[in-house]
Amino acid sequence: MAWIQIVNIPNWTVQDVQEWMKGLDDDLQCYRGTFEDNQVNGTRLLSTSAEDLEDLNIQKIGHQELLLEAICLLHDLNYNLPTDTLQSVTLSLSCNAKHLHSVVSKRQQEREGSRVDEQFFRTDGLTSDVLTFVTHVITSAKLLISWLDRLPFCGNPEYIAVRNKVLEHVMKLNSFSQLTGDAAIVERAILTTSKELLSLSEVFIRNACDPLVIQPAYIELVTLRKSTSDVQLGLYIKTSTLDGIHYITETKRGSPAHINEKIHPGDEVLQINKQTVVGWSHNKLIGALKADKTGVVLTLKKRPCNLKTPGHVINSHRWAGKAHAPPGKPASKSYSRRKLLEQSKSRLEEHSEERPQDTGRPRKW
Numbered sequence: 001m002a003w004i005q006i007v008n009i010p011n012w013t014v015q016d017v018q019e020w021m022k023g024l025d026d027d028l029q030c031y032r033g034t035f036e037d038n039q040v041n042g043t044r045l046l047s048t049s050a051e052d053l054e055d056l057n058i059q060k061i062g063h064q065e066l067l068l069e070a071i072c073l074l075h076d077l078n079y080n081l082p083t084d085t086l087q088s089v090t091l092s093l094s095c096n097a098k099h100l101h102s103v104v105s106k107r108q109q110e111r112e113g114s115r116v117d118e119q120f121f122r123t124d125g126l127t128s129d130v131l132t133f134v135t136h137v138i139t140s141a142k143l144l145i146s147w148l149d150r151l152p153f154c155g156n157p158e159y160i161a162v163r164n165k166v167l168e169h170v171m172k173l174n175s176f177s178q179l180t181g182d183a184a185i186v187e188r189a190i191l192t193t194s195k196e197l198l199s200l201s202e203v204f205i206r207n208a209c210d211p212l213v214i215q216p217a218y219i220e221l222v223t224l225r226k227s228t229s230d231v232q233l234g235l236y237i238k239t240s241t242l243d244g245i246h247y248i249t250e251t252k253r254g255s256p257a258h259i260n261e262k263i264h265p266g267d268e269v270l271q272i273n274k275q276t277v278v279g280w281s282h283n284k285l286i287g288a289l290k291a292d293k294t295g296v297v298l299t300l301k302k303r304p305c306n307l308k309t310p311g312h313v314i315n316s317h318r319w320a321g322k323a324h325a326p327p328g329k330p331a332s333k334s335y336s337r338r339k340l341l342e343q344s345k346s347r348l349e350e351h352s353e354e355r356p357q358d359t360g361r362p363r364k365w
Contacts, residue, residue, distance in 0.1 A: 006219055006299055007270065009078045012042025020074075023280030023288070025066055031058055046075050070279030073244060076143075077270065077278055081301070084217045086147050087205060093140040093166070094201035100133035101194040104187045111184060126183055126190075134177045134190070137197065141170040144201075146243050150266035150303060152212060162204055169197045215304030219270070222263055222298045224256045229293035233257050237269065237289075239282040246277065246285055248300075256295065263300070271299035 012020070017040055021032045034056050040048070048071055053064045080088075107130075126134070147153060148163035176189045224233050234255020239246050246269040251257040270278055272288040273296055280288075289296060 006221075007077055007081065007276070009042045009046060009074055009276075012045065014039050014041050017041060017045055020276055020279075023275075023277055023284040024070055025281050028063060028066055031056070031063070031067070034058070045071060046078060069244060073279045074276075077301075081217065081219070085215060086144075086153065086213045087208065089140065089144045089147055090201050090205050093137070093144050094198060094205065096133065096136040096140045097194045097198040097201065100130070100137050101191060101198055103130060103133055104191045104194065107187060108184075108191065126177060126186060130187065130190070131177065134173060137194065138170055138174055141166055141197070142243050146240065146245060147303070150247065151264065152266075152303065154266075162200070165200055166197070169193055169200065173197070212304050217268075217301050217303055220262065220300050220302055222260060222300055223295065224260060224298065225295040226256060226293065231256065233289065233296065235263070235289070237282075237285065239285070244279065246280070246282070263298075264302070266303050268301035269298060270301050271297075273297050274299070 014036060018032055018036055021028070021035060038056060048068075050064055050068065053067060058064055058067070107127075144166055145163055148159050148166075153159040173190060173193045176186055176193065179186045226233070232252070232255060234252035234257040235248055236250035236252070237246055238249050248263060248267045248269065249265055251263055257263050269285065270276065272285070273292060275288065277285050277288060
């Protein structure tokens with residue numbers, strides 16, 4: 001079945017949007033009536049910006065950020081899934097790093113070549129356009145790290161090295177973006193870091209010879225049935241603190257999920273019983289899994305694995321056990337971007353170890 005038949009967000013009705021919003025953070029439930037009164041359907045939802053939220057009288061910056069993050073996940077799912085490969089997400093990072101480098105380089109050249117008062121260029125912190133491109137780089141880097149943190153890439157030393165380097169540079173970039181004072185000094189640091197990210201991503205794309213790099217993610221429907229209502233599905237699910245994605249880390253041996261043989265570590269949960277759960281809170285997702293006592297139908301986004309020949313994805317072994325653990329649109333106002341950057345910084349810091357650490361054991365259901 002084509003992915004667009006399963007994930008067709010532009011065709012969502014106002015009621016479909018309401019059903020999706022039920023799974024968002026509890027602090028956002030008060031806005032469901034606002035969205036319904038203003039007839040927000042799938043098309044309007046995907047194009048919602050910070051200004052749109054303000055027009056809807058959603059004034060709290062924290063609530064705007066939570067809504068925009070959830071909408072951004074829907075946006076990526078709807079528009080990027082057909083071309084979602086490791087190569088494409090690396091290319092996205094390369095393009096965004098190049099754009100950032102270009103914008104900052106131009107400002108440096110204007111500053112050095114200008115004969116007007118230097119006070120014209122001496123600003124407190126970064127300008128809005130630079131912050132915009134910094135946000136884009138951080139977002140694309142988080143997506144690349146998300147790919148490299150899961151099978152089939154997380155067990156390969158070469159991919160691990162790339163992942164750690166990307167994280168190192170983006171942590172620097174995020175730290176520089178928080179600095180205040182003479183913008184010229186901050187921009188020089190950003191110029192160096194963006195150039196390093198650009199070089200790293202271009203070298204990775206140019207030297208990659210693994211066919212897995214160009215294999216796209218794909219959607220698969222999996223039905224799990226319980227023999228009795230008290231039987232657990234056997235799923236361990238984690239919600240990433242880096243990007244809010246729900247993914248499976250383990251299946252319990254002998255459980256319906258394990259016996260099914262179609263569920264693997266790294267599989268991303270998109271829908272439960274045809275209800276889209278992208279952007280949902282972890283607790284709401286678990287509640288949806290437990291709601292039906294007879295079982296569930298899962299819509300999973302699967303990464304390529306165990307490639308035998310280019311274009312042919314096969315499962316050559318049955319995974320059983322834990323995954324290996326080797327050593328929207330941005331808000332257009334500068335203050336919102338700074339808030340998003342601060343939030344990105346806190347999330348990136350949680351992944352600054354050699355491998356990301358769970359805040360707790362993944363929940364089992």
